[in-house]
Amino acid sequence: MKDFQIPYPGDDPVVNKRKEWLSSRYEPRKIREISDEDIVRLLGHRKPGTAYSSVHPPLDELKEARDPIKELVEPTPGAKAGDRIRYIQFADSRHLAPLPPWMRFRMYGVRLRGFDSLAYSGRTLLEQRERDLDRTAKFLLETEIFDPARVALRSITVHGFSLRLDEDGLMFDARRRYRLNKETGEVEYTKTQQSVPLEQRISVGKPMDEEDLKQIATIYRFGMVSPRDSEELLKVMKRVGELRVLGGLRPDLVDGR
Amino acid sequence: MAVDRTKEHIKWLEETYKVEATDIIDKKLYQHGGTRQSKRKTEYIEYANKIAKERGIPSYDPDHIALELEIGVPLGQRYLEPVKISGTDVFCEYEDLHMLNNAAIQQMIDDIFRTAIVCLDLPHRVLIDRYGFEVTPESINRYLETINHTMVGGAVAQEHMCELHPGLCPDGYVKVFTGDDDVANSLDKRFVIDINREFPEEKAAKLKEGVKRSLWQVSRIPTHALRSMDGGMVHRWNAMGQTMAFISSYHLCAGEAAISDFAYAAKHAQYIWMGTPPFISKARGHNSIVGLPIGYIFDIIQHESAMPEDPIPVSSEGLAMESVLFFQLYYGQMMIGTVGATVAPATFYVNDLYESRGYYLTDWIRKKYGEFASAPMNWDTIHDCAEEATMHCLEEYDIYPLLPEHHWGLIHAIQISISASACAAWATGNSMAAALAAHHSMTLIQKESILRTGWGGQESTHHPAMAIMTSVLLDEGLPVELTGLNVPFRSPFADSQHFTSHGIVAAHEARMDAWALSPVVKVAFADPHLVFNFRRVKETIAKGALREFEPAGERDIIRPAR
Numbered sequence: 001m002k003d004f005q006i007p008y009p010g011d012d013p014v015v016n017k018r019k020e021w022l023s024s025r026y027e028p029r030k031i032r033e034i035s036d037e038d039i040v041r042l043l044g045h046r047k048p049g050t051a052y053s054s055v056h057p058p059l060d061e062l063k064e065a066r067d068p069i070k071e072l073v074e075p076t077p078g079a080k081a082g083d084r085i086r087y088i089q090f091a092d093s094r095h096l097a098p099l100p101p102w103m104r105f106r107m108y109g110v111r112l113r114g115f116d117s118l119a120y121s122g123r124t125l126l127e128q129r130e131r132d133l134d135r136t137a138k139f140l141l142e143t144e145i146f147d148p149a150r151v152a153l154r155s156i157t158v159h160g161f162s163l164r165l166d167e168d169g170l171m172f173d174a175r176r177r178y179r180l181n182k183e184t185g186e187v188e189y190t191k192t193q194q195s196v197p198l199e200q201r202i203s204v205g206k207p208m209d210e211e212d213l214k215q216i217a218t219i220y221r222f223g224m225v226s227p228r229d230s231e232e233l234l235k236v237m238k239r240v241g242e243l244r245v246l247g248g249l250r251p252d253l254v255d256g257r
Numbered sequence: 258m259a260v261d262r263t264k265e266h267i268k269w270l271e272e273t274y275k276v277e278a279t280d281i282i283d284k285k286l287y288q289h290g291g292t293r294q295s296k297r298k299t300e301y302i303e304y305a306n307k308i309a310k311e312r313g314i315p316s317y318d319p320d321h322i323a324l325e326l327e328i329g330v331p332l333g334q335r336y337l338e339p340v341k342i343s344g345t346d347v348f349c350e351y352e353d354l355h356m357l358n359n360a361a362i363q364q365m366i367d368d369i370f371r372t373a374i375v376c377l378d379l380p381h382r383v384l385i386d387r388y389g390f391e392v393t394p395e396s397i398n399r400y401l402e403t404i405n406h407t408m409v410g411g412a413v414a415q416e417h418m419c420e421l422h423p424g425l426c427p428d429g430y431v432k433v434f435t436g437d438d439d440v441a442n443s444l445d446k447r448f449v450i451d452i453n454r455e456f457p458e459e460k461a462a463k464l465k466e467g468v469k470r471s472l473w474q475v476s477r478i479p480t481h482a483l484r485s486m487d488g489g490m491v492h493r494w495n496a497m498g499q500t501m502a503f504i505s506s507y508h509l510c511a512g513e514a515a516i517s518d519f520a521y522a523a524k525h526a527q528y529i530w531m532g533t534p535p536f537i538s539k540a541r542g543h544n545s546i547v548g549l550p551i552g553y554i555f556d557i558i559q560h561e562s563a564m565p566e567d568p569i570p571v572s573s574e575g576l577a578m579e580s581v582l583f584f585q586l587y588y589g590q591m592m593i594g595t596v597g598a599t600v601a602p603a604t605f606y607v608n609d610l611y612e613s614r615g616y617y618l619t620d621w622i623r624k625k626y627g628e629f630a631s632a633p634m635n636w637d638t639i640h641d642c643a644e645e646a647t648m649h650c651l652e653e654y655d656i657y658p659l660l661p662e663h664h665w666g667l668i669h670a671i672q673i674s675i676s677a678s679a680c681a682a683w684a685t686g687n688s689m690a691a692a693l694a695a696h697h698s699m700t701l702i703q704k705e706s707i708l709r710t711g712w713g714g715q716e717s718t719h720h721p722a723m724a725i726m727t728s729v730l731l732d733e734g735l736p737v738e739l740t741g742l743n744v745p746f747r748s749p750f751a752d753s754q755h756f757t758s759h760g761i762v763a764a765h766e767a768r769m770d771a772w773a774l775s776p777v778v779k780v781a782f783a784d785p786h787l788v789f790n791f792r793r794v795k796e797t798i799a800k801g802a803l804r805e806f807e808p809a810g811e812r813d814i815i816r817p818a819r
Contacts, residue, residue: 094654094661095281100708121666121711157330162661162669164283172286174330220706222258222655227706228648237701238640241723245693248724 006110009236014225017218021099021107028143032205039137042153042202044192045086045130052130054082076114078129085116086130088137089193091123091158093150093171096213096221103218104145112136122161123154141204144216148187149207152178155193169207178204258652266610270659273338273348273608278657283336291333292319297352298332338663340607342799343573353802354603355596356585360808361801364480364789365578366586367810369531369557370544371483373476373495374781376527377433380503381472383518390507394443397433397472401448404431404502408476408495413505426479428788428809431498433475434780436468450475455559455783460771467776474499475781480788480810488532489542496523529777536743539591546587551758552738552774554579555765557782559792568629568683568766569615574794575762576675577606581798583754587742601668605675606795608663614650618680621645630686630767642681643694647673647702670711671755674699678756682763688737689727691760696722721746726757737761738774 006022008015020026037048046053056062059080064070092100099107101119108117108126115136116127128136140146141153149170152160160172168180170187175195181188181203188201220227227234246253260279262268267278276283292298298319305317323331339348356362377397384390407413409429410421434450435441441449452461452468476495483491500519504511522528532548534540539547560574580602589597605611619629625641626632632642650673654661664672674695681687681694699719703710710716725746729736738761740747747754765773772779782791788809790797800806 094707094709095658102704102708102710119709121670121709121715159330159665162665163335164281164286164658164662166286167282167284169282172283172335174334176287219708220651222652226648227651227702228644230706233705234644234702237697237705238636241640241693241697241701242636244720244723245727249727 004110006106010230010232012225012230014218014220015230015233017216018103021103021218022110024110028139028145030143032142034138034141034202034204036134036138038202039134039141041198042141042189042192043086043088043133043137044155044194044196045133052078052081052083055084056082058082076129076132078132079114081129081131083129083131085127086133087125087127087155088133088140088153089123089125089155089158090140090146091152091154091161091171093160093165094122094162095150095165095171096210096217096219097150097161097171098147098213098216098218099145100219107145120158123158144208146204147208147213148178148204149180150213153189153193154195156195180207258649258656260656265613266608267613267657267660269341269608270338270657270663273340274336274659276659278659281658283662285336287334289333289336291331294333295337295350295352297350298337301352335662340603341609342795342802343577343606343609343612344570344795345799347799347803349799349802351600351603354600354607354798356581356590359798359801359806360804361789361797361799361806362581362585364801364806364808364810365581365791365794365797366546367480367483367808368477368787368789368791369549369582369782370488370546371478371480371491372531372544372781373478373491374529374531374777375474375476375495375499375523377472377474377522379522379526380499380519383515383522384503384507387515387518388507388509394440396507398445398448400502400506401431401433401445403506404474404476404498405448407501407505408498409479413501414511421479422814424814425481425812426809429477429479429482430786431474431476432784432786433472434468435470435472436465437470438465440470440472450780450784452780452783455780455785456771457562460562463771464776464780467772468780473777473781475784477784477787480808481812484810487542488544489534491542491544492524492528492530495528496520499523529775531778532741533743536745539742546582546591547742549582550739550741550774551579551754552761553778554582554758555762555770555773556775556778557791558762558794559783560794561792562766562769564766564769565629567619568763569612569619571766572615572679572683572759572763573606573611575766576611576759577794577798579755579758579762580605583742583758587754599667601671604664604668604672606798610672611675611679614646614653614676615679617649618646618676619683622680622684626684629683630764630769632684634685634687634690638685639681639690639694639697642684642690643677643697643702646676646680646694647698647706650676651703651706667711667715670699670703670709670715673703675756675759678760679763682760683767686764686768688757688761688764691764692726692737692757693723695719695756695760696726718746 003024008019008022040048059075101124104124105117105119114128114132118125152171152173157175163172177191177195178187178189185206186203188203190201191197214224220230243254271278301317309316319332323329339350341348352358381392384392408431409426412418412420432448432450452464478491478494500523503519531544534543535545535547554575558574558578560571563570584598585602632638654669661669677698678691678695682691696719699710699716742754761773
């Protein structure tokens with residue numbers, strides 16, 4: 001993929017962190033190892049080692065009408081193989097999850113191909129062809145994007161991002177998909193993202209330190225960097241808001257502004 | 258912002274949750290007692306078990322579904338907080354504020370949409386000019402006695418009519434009002450909504466000037482009839498009762514050509530709909546929430562104004578009504594159904610939160626602009642109000658983790674936009690400024706500050722709104738007071754209407770207006786005989802929550818005694 005940086009206004013620690021995520025050059029820190037089999041188990045779409053289900057023959061075997069777009073866009077491996085589309089969904093706590101939904105959504109746009117996503121207030125859905133998704137899930141779960149305490153894998157009952165944390169500092173999950181192993185200090189999943197019980201617990205590592213979460217935060221927050229201090233960003237937002245209104249009312253009013 | 262436990266809403270949160278609002282850890286999470294911590298859920302489970310036994314088909318059974326069948330979410334793992342209805346001492350559970358569990362909320366909706374308002378000037382002109390009759394206070398009084406008989410299903414023209422049991426429709430009646438004190442004083446007081454009595458002197462004068470010398474009739478179609486059919490029958494019901502009353506009380510010939518003038522007057526000529534018909538996919542008749550022009554909200558509520566000192570009491574009543582009408586009725590029930598739009602609509606009128614935030618903002622407005630409704634209507638004002646309200650709310654959500662738990666997900670986004678809307682409305686007295694501030698808060702300030710807004714797609718109405726709401730093209734927008742859910746971009750989502758209508762209430766109150774859209778509607782709802790008390794919206798909802806509100810439209814009289 002060609003290098004690029006999505007522009008973003010401002011120059012403060014929050015904006016600079018956002019700019020990193022909006023750059024294709026930024027390499028997120030890998031902070032844990034989860035086996036491919038465990039990733040597949042957590043996703044819950046198929047059993048490890050089983051073949052991918054397909055919804056159409058491989059593209060090489062398909063005779064399709066000529067379409068210049070197909071010549072311009074290289075299909076992803078999953079699309080080439082004809083995989084079905086599957087999903088992964090994360091809930092991101094408002095209490096300092098590294099990438100809140102809109103940042104996650106934008107980061108997907110910078111880094112992924114062949115995907116569909118939707119940002120809600122607390123969760124972000126991601127859909128891809130299944131083998132592409134396996135690869136993406138590994139990236140999303142093994143890097144600093146995922147904090148085991150403040151980020152959770154959930155396809156259903158996503159509620160909880162805005163609640164207080166439990167006594168171990170974990171985000172509320174009414175399906176209790178994960179718990180803190182107090183001996184190892186690691187968070188272990190006992191259920192898939194669909195909340196189906198797993199045959200064995202899967203560790204997703206230790207929760208990040210509060211100070212580390214603050215360091216990588218991408219939100220403005222009272223007591224850290226206040227949104228009141230984001231002068232350049234606020235200025236740009238005012239301009240965008242005004243131009244939207246004027247453009248809709250009478251585009252000629254936008255001239256020269 | 259420093260921690261301040263004297264703030265009303267923080268105080269109530271701490272009192273209801275029984276913990277400190279600044280705590281980020283819930284030590285009892287998962288151990289709050291499940292469904293049985295809720296008196297209402299416990300009652301529902303026991304009642305549903307009885308139903309299931311009697312009819313042999315399972316019913317509501319959350320614990321069985323979640324804990325035994327292991328399907329769905331086990332409820333009550335978090336603390337199910339009681340809430341205090343703002344401005345009252347009433348505590349209840351959210352279940353009590355689901356509109357189908359609350360008879361007062363239902364009656365509020367029924368009372369609005371069973372109302373038929375029609376001007377009597379045209380039929381009176383027909384009587385004078387076409388028939389050569391005299392219309393006198395005596396003849397009007399005779400007509401009013403007759404229509405109070407026909408409006409509740411009484412026959413006046415012939416035998417072989419099935420008449421209605423009056424016990425089914427004690428809330429059906431007809432009154433009149435006029436801006437002419439001499440005419441009003443000459444009529445039988447039992448039938449008159451007295452503007453001088455129902456409003457303070459200054460507002461009464463403005464309203465009488467708006468109503469002028471016309472004589473307006475307000476018909477309250479029985480709740481039972483509205484509920485058995487829908488709002489589309491209201492003007493027809495009124496027309497039947499009204500036309501038959503004219504024919505009988507003025508001794509006319511049923512069927513003569515001139516009678517069509519009475520029917521036309523009663524249904525169309527100077528008839529005020531409480532709502533135009535909804536667009537096709539939401540098809541219902543007239544008088545449905547979809548077609549209600551949002552400017553009517555300020556006209557329907559009757560709470561005493563505390564202006565020029567304080568715009569909050571009236572704004573807060575308006576917010577409670579808007580939350581019920583747009584969020585709970587339209588979005589929660591008509592578009593979604595069953596559990597509806599979660600607890601969201603109720604959060605706008607509980608725990609004195611709106612008032613508490615409002616007083617911070619009104620202080621800020623006084624310091625920055627001086628008087629209410631005095632700030633210039635320009636971009637600086639809109640942005641300053643949107644920013645101050647949004648930042649203040651965001652800071653509260655950061656400082657008090659109990660607050661975002663109480664306002665989970667979607668709600669915090671709308672709560673913030675409501676504050677932005679109110680702030681700009683109070684500062685400028687301009688409803689467009691309020692709407693633009695709310696949209697600016699949601700689409701830009703909130704989104705870029707904390708990188709989240711509300712439900713999926715929720716913010717999507719705010720983006721086009723910025724671009725098209727200043728337009729007056731019919732498919733795009735209208736003067737703000739005339740908009741409603743029938744305007745396409747406003748119809749799909751929960752909050753697409755909420756803070757726009759709130760901006761209208763807040764702006765007109767800040768301007769100390771006597772009415773927003775129609776002086777006639779304002780007077781029509783000042784009627785003290787209405788079942789729902791529009792002077793005390795929250796208090797009446799609270800009575801409903803306590804199951805102390807007596808609604809209309811009951812069928813007890815025609816069912817077997819239990």
